[in-house]
Amino acid sequence: MKRQKSTLALLLLLFTSMVLFSCGGNSSETQTAEQTETTSESQEEKQKVILFFGNSxxxxxxxxxxxxxxxxxxARLDSLGENFKVINGGLSGETTAGGLSRLDWFLEEEPYIFVLELGGNDGLRGIQLSExxxxxxxxxxxxxxxxxxxxxxxxxxxxPPNMGQEYTDEFMKIYPAVAAEKQVTLIPFLLEGVAGNPELNLPDGIHPTEEGHQIVFGTVWPFIEENI
Structure with missing residues (x-):
């Protein structure tokens, strides 16, 4: 009788140990999964943001x-293995006034590089240069x-000189003046080598084709590269 009780006690002890070991294993697996998820989220959070804030x-x-x-x-950043996320804040028809009014929404996430591409629609509409x-x-x-x-x-x-040559000339001077005053980097002319070339623009003569954008990328990339 005593031997049976001893055997039962031993079996109970073994069963209890197995349950505790099993629970401990599940807890470890859960912790590992949580740690992996946290690490993944941390890596995503470390991505630096490049915000292109512009028009069409x-x-x-x-x-x-x-x-x-x-x-x-x-695509170039990805090919280089750089941990950057590009946010395209372009909006067709956007003016500088419109951009200023919607800027806060885009600044919820801190940009490492902020590319300001606005003003073209102001010029085409003849908006006062001082504005x-x-x-x-x-x-x-x-x-x-x-x-x-x-x-x-x-x-x-x-x-183009649709608003008169004087307006066109003064418009072009705005950008170097702003860049100098605020001590920011200036891309002299975003559409260098593209503007005015029918083969590189859509039928409207204003917006670049895919090939045109390749050239614009070539103009923009050196300024991005030196700041990453």
Missing amino acids: LSAGYGIDPEDAFPGLVQ TKKNLLAIIDKVSAKYPNTKIILAGMQI
């Missing part, structure tokens, strides 16, 4: 957004005030 040129009007120059920047300059300055000020370490690149723009 950044948005890639008339073509696949991945083939627009911001998408090509992302365009004021808005560009205000956009830069707002970004700098919230994120002092963000690197800002201003994309220079030129327009």
Whole structure:
């Protein structure tokens, strides 16, 4: 009888040990899964952001957004193994005033590089030059005030002489003046080698084709590369 009780006690002890071991194993597996998920999230959070804040040129009007120059920047960064995320903040028809009004929404996430590509629609509409300059300055000020370490690149723009040669000349001077005043990097002319070439633009004569965006990417990339 005593031997049976001893055997039962031994079996109970073994069963209890197995249950405890099993629970301990599940807990370890759960912790490992949680740690993996946390590590993955941490890696994503460490991605640096490049924000292209502009109009239809950044948005890639008339073509696949991945083939627009911001998408090509992302592809190049990925090919180099750089941990960057490109956000395309382009909106067709956007003016500097419109950009200023919607900027806060895009600044919820800190940009490592902020590329400002606005003003072309102002020029095409004949908006007062002082207004365009004021808005560009205000956009830069707002970004700098919230994120002092963000690197800002201003994309220079030129327009056809539809509004008169004097207006066109003065418009072109806005960008180097703003860049100098705020001490930000200037791309002299975003559409260098593309503007005015029918083979590189859509039928509207304003928006680049996929091939045109390849050239724009070539203009923009050196300024991105030196800041990453």
